[in-house]
Each structure stands twice: as structure tokens, then as C-alpha cells.
Amino acid sequence: MATQHSRSVARFMLAPAVILLLGWMLVPLTATLIFSFKKYLPLRGGDLGWVGFDNYVRFVSSSAFWPSVMATLTIIGSVLVITIILGIVLALLLDQPMWGQGIVRILVIAPFFVMPTVSALVWKNMFMDPINGILAHLWKFFGAAPVEWLTQASMQSIVMIVSWQWLPFATLILLTSVQSLDREQLEAAEMDGAPWISRFWHLILPHLARAITIVLLIQTIFLLSVFAEIFVTTGGAFGTKTLTYLIFQRVLESQNIGLGSAGGVYAIILANIVAIFLMRAVGKNLDS
Amino acid sequence: MGRIVLESVTKKFGNTEVIPPLDLTIEEGEFVVFVGPSGCGKSTLLRLIAGLEDVSSGVIKIDDNDATDLAPAKRGLAMVFQSYALYPHMSVRKNITFPLRMAGLSKAEQDERVTKAAEVLNLSDYLDRRPGQLSGGQRQRVAIGRAIVREPSAFLFDEPLSNLDAALRVGMRLEISELHKRLETTMIYVTHDQVEAMTMADKIVVLRAGNIEQVGSPLELYHSPRNTFVAGFIGSPKMNLIDGEEAAKYGAHTIGIRPEHISVSGSEGPWSGKVVVSEHLGSDTFFHIHGTGLADTITVRVDGEVNFKYGDRVYLTPRDDVIHKFDAEGLRIG
Amino acid sequence: MARAVTTQRKTLNTLIAWSIGFVIFFPILWTILTSFKTEAQAINDPPLFLFFDWTLENYAVVQERSNYMRFLWNSIFLAGGSTLLGIIIAVPAAWSMAFVPSNRTKDILMWMLSTKMLPAVGVLYPIYIGFVKLGLLDSRLGLMIILMLINLPIIIWMLYTYFKEIPGEILEAARMDGASLKDEILYVLTPMAIPGIASTVLLNVILAWNEAFWTLNLTAAKAAPLTAFIASYSSPEGLFFAKLSAASTMAIAPILILGWFSQKQLVRGLTFGAVK
Numbered sequence A: 001m002a003t004q005h006s007r008s009v010a011r012f013m014l015a016p017a018v019i020l021l022l023g024w025m026l027v028p029l030t031a032t033l034i035f036s037f038k039k040y041l042p043l044r045g046g047d048l049g050w051v052g053f054d055n056y057v058r059f060v061s062s063s064a065f066w067p068s069v070m071a072t073l074t075i076i077g078s079v080l081v082i083t084i085i086l087g088i089v090l091a092l093l094l095d096q097p098m099w100g101q102g103i104v105r106i107l108v109i110a111p112f113f114v115m116p117t118v119s120a121l122v123w124k125n126m127f128m129d130p131i132n133g134i135l136a137h138l139w140k141f142f143g144a145a146p147v148e149w150l151t152q153a154s155m156q157s158i159v160m161i162v163s164w165q166w167l168p169f170a171t172l173i174l175l176t177s178v179q180s181l182d183r184e185q186l187e188a189a190e191m192d193g194a195p196w197i198s199r200f201w202h203l204i205l206p207h208l209a210r211a212i213t214i215v216l217l218i219q220t221i222f223l224l225s226v227f228a229e230i231f232v233t234t235g236g237a238f239g240t241k242t243l244t245y246l247i248f249q250r251v252l253e254s255q256n257i258g259l260g261s262a263g264g265v266y267a268i269i270l271a272n273i274v275a276i277f278l279m280r281a282v283g284k285n286l287d288s
Numbered sequence B: 001m002g003r004i005v006l007e008s009v010t011k012k013f014g015n016t017e018v019i020p021p022l023d024l025t026i027e028e029g030e031f032v033v034f035v036g037p038s039g040c041g042k043s044t045l046l047r048l049i050a051g052l053e054d055v056s057s058g059v060i061k062i063d064d065n066d067a068t069d070l071a072p073a074k075r076g077l078a079m080v081f082q083s084y085a086l087y088p089h090m091s092v093r094k095n096i097t098f099p100l101r102m103a104g105l106s107k108a109e110q111d112e113r114v115t116k117a118a119e120v121l122n123l124s125d126y127l128d129r130r131p132g133q134l135s136g137g138q139r140q141r142v143a144i145g146r147a148i149v150r151e152p153s154a155f156l157f158d159e160p161l162s163n164l165d166a167a168l169r170v171g172m173r174l175e176i177s178e179l180h181k182r183l184e185t186t187m188i189y190v191t192h193d194q195v196e197a198m199t200m201a202d203k204i205v206v207l208r209a210g211n212i213e214q215v216g217s218p219l220e221l222y223h224s225p226r227n228t229f230v231a232g233f234i235g236s237p238k239m240n241l242i243d244g245e246e247a248a249k250y251g252a253h254t255i256g257i258r259p260e261h262i263s264v265s266g267s268e269g270p271w272s273g274k275v276v277v278s279e280h281l282g283s284d285t286f287f288h289i290h291g292t293g294l295a296d297t298i299t300v301r302v303d304g305e306v307n308f309k310y311g312d313r314v315y316l317t318p319r320d321d322v323i324h325k326f327d328a329e330g331l332r333i334g
Numbered sequence C: 001m002a003r004a005v006t007t008q009r010k011t012l013n014t015l016i017a018w019s020i021g022f023v024i025f026f027p028i029l030w031t032i033l034t035s036f037k038t039e040a041q042a043i044n045d046p047p048l049f050l051f052f053d054w055t056l057e058n059y060a061v062v063q064e065r066s067n068y069m070r071f072l073w074n075s076i077f078l079a080g081g082s083t084l085l086g087i088i089i090a091v092p093a094a095w096s097m098a099f100v101p102s103n104r105t106k107d108i109l110m111w112m113l114s115t116k117m118l119p120a121v122g123v124l125y126p127i128y129i130g131f132v133k134l135g136l137l138d139s140r141l142g143l144m145i146i147l148m149l150i151n152l153p154i155i156i157w158m159l160y161t162y163f164k165e166i167p168g169e170i171l172e173a174a175r176m177d178g179a180s181l182k183d184e185i186l187y188v189l190t191p192m193a194i195p196g197i198a199s200t201v202l203l204n205v206i207l208a209w210n211e212a213f214w215t216l217n218l219t220a221a222k223a224a225p226l227t228a229f230i231a232s233y234s235s236p237e238g239l240f241f242a243k244l245s246a247a248s249t250m251a252i253a254p255i256l257i258l259g260w261f262s263q264k265q266l267v268r269g270l271t272f273g274a275v276k
């Protein structure tokens, strides 16, 4: 349905979105690149001139750099694994006949609506507080010593909070996919005597591939920029300083814009590496 | 109103030429059918006329005005799509009045035309339903209704009946023919069903790979196909095409003989073979015969009930006066 | 499913599913319950589940301490405004890509989505400076534009997948019927895509409502939405569980209720139209 006319109209209609996003990408990106080659300390002298790759070298050689990359990848990786595995289990469970399925779905979906600042605060204080938190009471009830979650198991705590927020998303997408499974195919396999595990492996899992891809794509996009959960809970302490958070500290806490901008460029590179892997995987899976 | 002329029209998608230079004149009030195998460019040609695709080169004239660069809406044509393309969120009435609303007609006039169209198409009881609550045939009628209220200078149909079951198809076929008789408006109708083509058309355009193979009335095509392609495409069951020695006897590279022009007997005839399938339709009987040494299968159509079974040896006599002769390029001789 | 399921099995499913649902929902439930306790009861050992003196006192205190209505209004304005603006820009773009695709369409879509991967923190300072220069800092307009931009790729992506499901022939029919492009989009495409647009709107309202990087970093007092409202409760002042719970409940209640009521559209929206 493409005439010359409609094609030019189409370009015209696509233009605002493309121009806005291009601007949104390029303008701050250029500024960040420029700052990254400068010594720029707004509170201590302002623009102190060009310094070449100094900021880049300093940012990487900081002892906090590699741990922050690791922390970022650990959070993304763990949350993805947890939400996808639990998501599949939950999706299969919710697909079973039961009473009040709608209500269970409402309960399961709820964490998705909770803003990150709220969930972080609630988890930090009312659940993970070593004295008054619910988890402390639970541990004591079973005769164990309460855990100081955010200091002793800080990474696990953050992963847990973020997983709680994203589990609903994974579950819902996977559930939608499970519900579109070809029942007759499954029943035929059952008649053929295929055990449950092989039915899962050979029929259900491949069917879910596309849904899993979507979960991977969307969650990664959002997990790359996890911020509030750390800001509110550990403030980046106890090994939970992600790259995002490290840069945030350089820019806002130490007001070293040059250094922070160099970090920003690293973050962009990391995001792009992740993106390339992701787009490869997703592009293939979304084509069908 | 409704004379459409295509002059050296071509269409390329990227680098593939779907329509090579093509000339065609469609006279006012004619019922023209485009037939051809799947993928031959029928829809493309129709969409070029409609203005839904640009021509790559050439000129399209509607009523002697150059319409090549005119927007679809400005061409005064109405199209009925294979999928009906009804607006699912609008009632039947709204669907039918949509083009009138777009044309800015008054409410009163809209109502009048809808009422009339609904009467003609037997839709009066369904005007307030949504398309989703209608049967396939009713949807088809709504699509036609939406086309006729505009009083276009020509109607374009793209395989409008292919989504209907066999019985409905016959019914709608008659209705569309009747509509054409009454409106006397040009209709261009795309199908790959040669029965539709034969029964409805004033003029058939046979297409192959974007080329016009022949243009003519149904009977012209039936009686004197210009080449083996048309010969094989028009007529049902298909014409038998025979190469080699037997054809040489008639001074041709290939000869064609229609199944209805061969008589069968259990005892005598110049050709013989074994029956592999016999199809009894009551009114007539088809035999598919192997082992004649002429072609893989020879098909024969006989009036009424004739009983030969699987494996029976039969003898065939072609009617010499209706044998079609073709040369090595497949073109008709004489 | 054609097979009959035993009541026993169904009961078991129900029990397991409800338990898991309860566990997942528990943090929210506990927050809501705690918001009705006194501070002392909030940290009672053992924890009090239902049998405590229900009180609305915390809500009064929170409202007194920080002007809830202003934050709420800012949240509504930002979430609604950014989504509306995004839809207006995204509908034509999605129309183009869905109905007049070119061989670059896929790349453009992927590129758009990839702009979402740009780490916000990497560009925080330039944006911050730009906002200061333009006088947009702590303004609802500025933040609304930022929220629109960060969600625009998702809006376009979702609308694109919904539009793709609409047969192009229907739009062509409209074109034949004399509809201009504006009519085609307004009277044919949009009404047909209403469910998809509704899902898109919902999801983006939620994303914008919960956005907690730009809203925290680009606002001070005037334009601050509920994310900032709640962040102000992050430093404890004495006994504060109950008040924190009340504030949290107030921050999430509007979106929780909206989400529950529109669950169906939302589920569709969440799958980005890509999973059927």
C-alpha cells in the first residue's frame, strides 16, 4: 500500500518522533562527551580546561570501577534468572484450573504498580530492619539470629527487592504465552507417554521462547538503570554500588562533572554491549 | 462515465517487474474480468487502477482524464476487497454512509441513499448491527453497499467471493451480475476462478506474469484461445494438450482438444487407453484416461451417465472440426 | 481443555496459588495494615496482624507534614501529560512504520528502543545544566517533556505492534472512500486501535508515575511528584513505621487502584502486543 505520496507522508509523520529521540540522544551525549575530556568542578573552580583522557583513566583505575561493573551485571543477571524461572513456575501454576484465579492474578500483579522508592523503603524498614523488621521476627520465631540484611547480605537484599518488583511482569507475559499453548499438542504428547519433564522441555519451553525474549529485553532495559532501590536502601555501600550509582556519586556528591561524564561514557558503552547482545537475540526471535 | 484506459503501464517492486508494459482499454459499462494464476499481478493491476499503488511508468486515464497521479479518493472508483475491509467499529449503516460522510453529503441524502442501497442488497434488517455480527455473505453485501452508495464511475472487485462457501458463491455471483445489469456501471473483477470469469464477464483479460495473454469475450476465449496458456486456463475441465506425432498429423506442434469434444466408446476409435478415474456428476461424467501414448492423462467429458470402470479399456474419437492447433511457441495456427 | 479435573487437584492448585499470591502481595498488605496502627503497635513484638487499635492518625500527620495533594497533583499532571504528549507524537510515527514500512523500519524501531538503554545518569549533568539555563528546573513542563521522551520508544513500539494487527486493507478502503489521512487516522485507525491505545496509555501512566530518577533529580519543591514525596520519608525520625506506611499507601493507592480496575487492558499492554 505504498504510493509515492503515502511514503512521503509517512516520512513526514515519522519525523517528529525521530527528531525528538535523536535530539534526546545526541544533545546530552555530545555534552557528556565534551565534559568527559575536561576537568570540570562546578563548586571548586568550574571549567579548568581540557585534560585529554585523564578522566577516563582515573575513572577506570578507581578501585570502585570494576566492582561497580560487576555489581551492575550481577543485579541484572540475578534478577533476570530469578524472575524468569519463578515466572515460568508461576505462569504454569496460574494456568491450572483453580478457584479465584482472577484474584490471585491481582495479588501477583500488584508489586508492579508500586513505585521503586516505596518498595525500597518498605522493604528496608519494615522487612529488613534487623530489630523491628518482619524478617527479623520470622528468623527469631524459628530460633535463628536475625540477619542484618542490608549490610551483611546487601547484594542479595537488593536483588530480592528488585526481583519482587519485576516478577509480576515476567509472570504475566509468560502466563499469556502459556495460555496460548496448543492444548491438543500437549494432550497428544501425553497420550504418547511423554513424561512431564520432556513435555516441558520439548513443547512448553520452546513455545515460551518468544515471551522469554520479551521479558529479557524489557527487563534489561529497565534494570540497567536501577537507581532508586539503591539510593534508598544502601546508598551504594556494602558492595551494591552499580555503575549508575558510582557515576551519580561522582556527579552529584563529589561534583566532579568531568570524571562523572567519563563514567557516563563507560556506562553508555556497557549499555551498548548489553544492547548488541540483546538485539541480536531479540531481533531473531521477534521476526516471526 | 467509466471508461478506463491503461497506456504502457508498468509496475516494479524494487527491481522485480511485476507488470511489464501493458495496454488495455475498458469501455464504459463493461464487465471486465481479470483472470490468471496466483501471483500473476491481477491484484497489482487493480490497485494501480485504484491508485493504491503508483505506476512505475505509463498513463492511466479515467473518462479521458489523466488520473495517473490522482489520489485514490479522487478517481471516483469504488473497491470491494477480498477481506471486505469493513470498519469493525461502525454499524452497517455507518459503514455504508462513511464514504458519503467523507464526501460531505447532507444527513438526509445519506439516509436516503443508505435506505435505497439496503433495500437493493437485502440489508434493511441489519443496518444497526456491527460487521462482526453478520455472516460472510451479509458482510460481502455491506461491502458492496458501501461501494454503490458512492455512485462511482467504476467498481473494482478483488476476488470478492473467495471467502464464501460454494453455495453462497453462486448466489453472490448472480447478484453481482444482476447489479451490473441494473446499474450499467463499469465493473472490473479479479478472480482466479475461471467459472466466475466465464459466467460474469463481458470481456475477459487473461494475465500471466503481468502480461496480457488474451482479451476477449468468454466465448471468443473458449472457441479460439490465442495460445496454449489461454487454452489451458479457460474451460473446465481443462483442454487436453497433445504434442508429438499425433499433433504433427494435424500439421501442428501441439494440438488441443476439449474434454467435451471427445467421444468415448468401448469398441472403436483412433485413440485408446485405460480409465483411471471416473467422476459421475449425474448430468455428465468425466473420465481420466491413461496410457494413450498422447499425453499423461486425457480427460473426457460425456453427457449423462456412461458406465466405464477403473481399468476398462476405452476408445476415443476427437471431433476434428474443433481441434485447436498451436505452433512451437504455443501460438494458435489458423 | 477437554479433560475433567478432579476437585482434589483443583483444591490443591487453589491452595498453592493463593499462598504464593499472598506471599507476593504481603509487603503491600502489611504496609496498608501498618498505616492504620500507632507507631508503638507498628513495631510491636510479635507483630500485630489484625487485632490492633485502627487509627487514621498517621494519614492526618502525613498530610500535615507534607502537602500530599500537591504531590499527587504533580504526579497526575506528569504521568497524564507525558503520556498524552507521547501518544500524540507516537500515533503518526507508529502509523508510518506499521502501514508504510520500508526496509529500514525494523532498524528504526530497534534504534528507538535502544535510546532507552542510554544510562540516564550518563547524561544527567548536561540535562541538569540545560534545565537550569532554560529555567526548567523544578518545573512540571520540563519534567513532563523528559518523561515523555524516556517513554516515547515504548509507546511507539507498543502502538506499532497493535497497528500491525490491523489489516491495511481497511485503511485502504477508507482511502478509497474519500477519507483524508486525518480522517483515516481519526475515524478508522484510532477507533479500531482503542484497546491497544488504552493499554499503551495505562502502561505508560504507570511507568511515568513510578519513574524515580529524573523526578528525584530534576525537582525540588514545586514540581515534585509522589516519588519525591515518599523519598522525603527515607530518613527516619524516631518512630516512623506507621507514618511511612501511611505515606507509602497514599503514594501507591491511586495507581494500584487504576491498575486493578484496568487489569485486562494492562495485561495486554504489558506483553507489548508481542505475545499472544
Ligand SMILES: Nc1ncnc2c1ncn2[C@@H]1O[C@H](COP(=O)(O)OP(=O)(O)OP(=O)(O)O)[C@@H](O)[C@H]1O
Binding pocket: A001, B013, B018, B036, B037, B038, B039, B040, B041, B042, B043, B044, B045, B192
Ligand atoms: N508490495 C509488494 N512488494 C513486492 N512484491 C509484491 C508486492 N505486492 C505484490 N508483489 C508481487 O507481485 C506479484 C503479483 O502479485 P499480485 O498480488 O498482484 O498477484 P495476484 O495475481 O493478485 O495473485 P493472487 O491470485 O494470489 O491474489 C507477486 O509475485 C507478488 O509477490
Ligand SMILES: [Mg+2]
Binding pocket: B042, B043, B044, B158
Ligand atoms: Mg490478489
